[in-house]
Amino acid sequence: MNWFVTGTDTGIGKTLVSSAMLSLLAGSGLRSVGMKPVAAGLEERYGAWRNEDVEQLHAAGNIDAPLALRCPYLLRAPMSPHLAAREEGVRIALQPMLSAFAELSARADAVVVEGVGGFCVPFGDDLDSADLAVALGLPVILVVGLRLGCLNHALLSAEAIRARGLVLAGWLASVVDPSMLAPQANLQTLRGRLGAPLLGVVPHLQQPGAAQAARHIDLRALRATAAHAARRAAAEESAALA
Secondary structure, three states: OEEEEEEOEEEEEEEEHHHHHHHHHHHHOOOOEEEOEEEEOOEOOOEEEEOOHHHHHHHHOOOOOHHHOOOOEEEEEEOOOHHHHHHHHHOOOOOHHHHHHHHHHHHOOEEEEOOEEEEEEEOOOOOOOOHHHHHOOEEEEEEEEEEOOHHHHHHHHHHHHHHOOEEEEEEEEOOOOOOOOOHHHHHHHHHHOOOOOOOEOOOEEEEEEEEHOOOOOOOOOHHHHHHHHHHHHHHHHHHHHH
8 A cells, every 4th residue: 555645736735645644544553654755955953954844754654764765865955856966966866766665665554655846846857756656656646736726737747647657546635725716616627627536625724734634634545546556567567577
């Protein structure tokens, strides 16, 4: 039971949703861990440099895996990963992220992999977040930030996910603009067009946290898509061996 969480943009609640998922999975008795393969932006707290997203994911799970597995590429500057990596002389490569995921998968029943920014954020000249999602081959969960422009962003993201042969397992709405006009009409439009189950609507929380957001999420619809993805992966592996 592993998923790749992406979003329609940056700052729209991916980490909150991913943490809430981990909280629900851990609460159901599963060994659960969050992974953010690439994180950009560090703050000094208690004498150490930390990334808030990585910290939130760690707190929501129930496995104490090493930071090097949970976030193979931790970059200082809060900017696009390819620019932050270039500034530090770092080359983001696919294999270290895949190896870290494999190790986490061996330790856990469920791994929630949170992407960075939107679906196609660059990691370097020849690698981006979409390439990572394809290499992992996980069912994808799309977090839609509810604000003006979200319809186009959500539909284009879903199209990009499916164009790469990935399963859009479900989507969640995150209310990032509580003053947005016609939010229910926008939700209804997305429900009719995204072609995947709506797993929840996370409201604009005054004190956002995994437990609070989890009250607005229902993961039961993911079981069918997870089973479908597993069958497809097994079929592809069998075809490759034939």
